[in-house]
Amino acid sequence: MTAKPLLSALLPLVSDLSRELPEQERYRRLLQALRTLLPCDATALLRLEGEWLVPLAVDGLSTDTLGRRFKVSEHPRFAILLATPGPTRFDSDTALPDPYDGLVEGLHEDLHVHDCLGCPLFVDERPWGLLTLDALDPQRFDSLDLDALEAFASMAAATVTVAERMAHLAMRAEDEHQRAELYRQASGQQPREMIGQSPALQHLRDETRLVGSSDLTVLITGETGVGKELVAQAIHQASPRARQPLISLNCAALPDTLVESELFGHVRGAFTGATADRRGKFELANGGTLFLDEVGELSLSVQAKLLRVLQSGQLQRLGSDREHHVDVRLIAATNRDLAEEVREGRYRADFYHRLSVYPLLVPPLRERGADMLLLSGFFLEQNRSRMGLDSLRLSSDAQEALLAYPWPGNVRELEHLIGRASLRALGQQGRRAAILTLTAADLDLRAPLGGNPAAIAHESDLPLELDLRQATDAFQRRLVQGSLERNPHNRAAAARELGLDRANLSRLARRLGL
Known part of the structure; x- marks a missing residue:
């Protein structure tokens, strides 16, 4: 590649450095220039955040790519690119899985054979992120001068440096409470819908x-x-x-x-x-x-x-x-x-x-009737997505069990129950079925702890060979464990439920080995 095409691609980016542009527009122009310099079918700019790569801009990949977070340890191609100082081109027949499989626009089948390369970006001599290029033609990058990509990567690093410094100045200009709200939104803590029709x-x-x-x-x-x-x-x-x-x-x-x-x-x-x-x-x-x-x-x-x-x-x-x-x-x-x-x-x-x-x-869950099943559907879909399943549903006996249970821990208890049951059912399945159905046995809904102690510690519940001290400890262990499960991350609420001081609850839990 001659210097003229490289210069033609870099000059607009140099001009952009002195302009006040929205971050997304700056990154869009960067990828547009990259595809002009090195024709390909898809490019992406990803920022390294701890052990994750976060897409900041994509061109030729589906829009939902921007919402994904790629864990480096789960994507060997990304790990190799980050560990290599300069550009890296992967063999078209490499067995390494491609992170963009299924994400290239207009391509609905797997990326079995294609051309792929990438280059790390460094800011202040530290790894900042990656530029990646993918082409459906396995010979597209055969005549590519990797030095051109490395030169472009230097300009890309300057671009992201300018963008980040401008963003930092804008951040300092805002009032701190506005920044706090932006951070809250960026972390995904958006208000969730109140689900139900009762x-x-x-x-x-x-x-x-x-x-x-x-x-x-x-x-x-x-x-x-x-x-x-x-x-x-x-x-x-x-x-x-x-x-x-x-x-x-x-x-x-x-x-x-x-x-x-x-x-x-x-x-x-x-x-x-x-x-x-x-x-x-x-x-x-x-x-x-x-x-x-x-x-x-x-x-x-x-x-x-x-x-x-x-x-x-x-x-x-x-x-x-x-x-x-x-x-x-x-x-x-x-x-x-x-x-x-x-x-x-x-x-x-x-x-x-x-x-x-x-x-x-706020009404307790037991007073909301069939809302129980609507909420279950919400949590089932969350777990289906998290576990990579095609379908996750409830059997009729599981639905009946959910409706009959008194739910002392309310919606939070239901959420944790669905998560536990989904994992348990997946483990027992032994293989990934197209449809995974949760049964009443998977839910394992027992009578809740709390309320009448006689109902909790019926004599048949405790082994006959226990002495009084052992039986007392077993009884307390069940009470405390049940309260802690119903009040996760909230020792104060568990202590109130048990009629204890929070410090006393902590000491008791330690003594019981919880």
């Missing part, structure tokens, strides 16, 4: 739309696992603040010493480890919505400080006397009876009334 759920939807249009503080109550965070997301999306951030904090996940810092922020030197100023959740949510989950876990002292912010909109970061004004809509959630907590002196009455301006009760 009257109870329809009433909840109506209430959600009604209160969403206002700016009232909402207290969402309901049992563990009913989907209180999902309701909070729906309220935010129905509100005039929907384009502003929804910031969440699980109050049970942090000790009291950190809750204040998370809520109000801190200044440098406020406590050991505070090496820089940091905004709290209230400031990040300014203009939008703050969702406080497990709000029943807040200490009385934190309740008092929160009350002041709710009344005046003024807050102070830890270690600072400076006042910050925030405009935040508050949504809180709890599975506790806060009115009872107030009567028992464990919760401030004034704070409770500030929270419960508009109370919303």
Whole structure:
């Protein structure tokens, strides 16, 4: 290849470096120039993020390629390209699987024989990502000068460097709470649909739309696992603040010493480890919505400080006397009876009334009838996709078992049950069938733990050879294990269910070997 075609391809990219272009447009022009320089059927630009390659732009590949994340260890071609300093061309008859099999536009059969090459990109002498080229003609790159691709890769590295620096400057120009919302969206934490058609759920939807249009503080109550965070997301999306951030904090996940810092922020030197100023959740949510989950876990002292912010909109970061004004809509959630907590002196009455301006009760799953099967369908499809199955469905006896079960763990319990049963059924199948059907045996729905201890630890459930201490430990182990399974990642909720202090639950679980 002569220098003239290479120069013709690179000059527009050099010109683009000094122009303010959207990132996607910059990358689109980059791949367009690459296909002009090295004619092929498909190209892609992928960025290395840890152990994953993330497509930033594609040309000639299906659009859904941009939504995929390629784990390098699962794709040997990508691993070889990243491990090689310069361009690499693969033999047309190589046995290595192609990551783009089935993704080339206009090609519906497998990529059995074709021409494929790629080149790593380096930014600041560190691997940044890959450029890949694929041609359906197995001899397309026979006369290719790989030096031309390497020169183009240098310009591509300059392009991505400029794009990233511009993006970084734009990021710094934005307010931090807007960035937080962009990060939340980029991580895929988009509000999920409330699935179901029952009257109870329809009433909840109506209430959600009604209160969403206002700016009232909402207290969402309901049992563990009913989907209180999902309701909070729906309220935010129905509100005039929907384009502003929804910031969440699980109050049970942090000790009291950190809750204040998370809520109000801190200044440098406020406590050991505070090496820089940091905004709290209230400031990040300014203009939008703050969702406080497990709000029943807040200490009385934190309740008092929160009350002041709710009344005046003024807050102070830890270690600072400076006042910050925030405009935040508050949504809180709890599975506790806060009115009872107030009567028992464990919760401030004034704070409770500030929270419960508009109370919303999320119905338990056992009161939603056939919604059970709709939700099961949602989780079945998730697991079908995750496991690479053609079809995943429920047998009639499995449906009957689901409808008959009381669901103490609600929707979260159903989600985990479907995941477990799918994996169990796949393991027992021994081979990948076109259709995998879950039976009642796969679901293994037993009477839930909790409620009447006599029903849980019926004498026939325990081996006769156990002494009193062993039987007591076995009984406690079943109770604790069942509560922890119904309240995953939430020791505080499990402790409340068992009537224990959270620290005592942790000690008991360790003693029982859980």
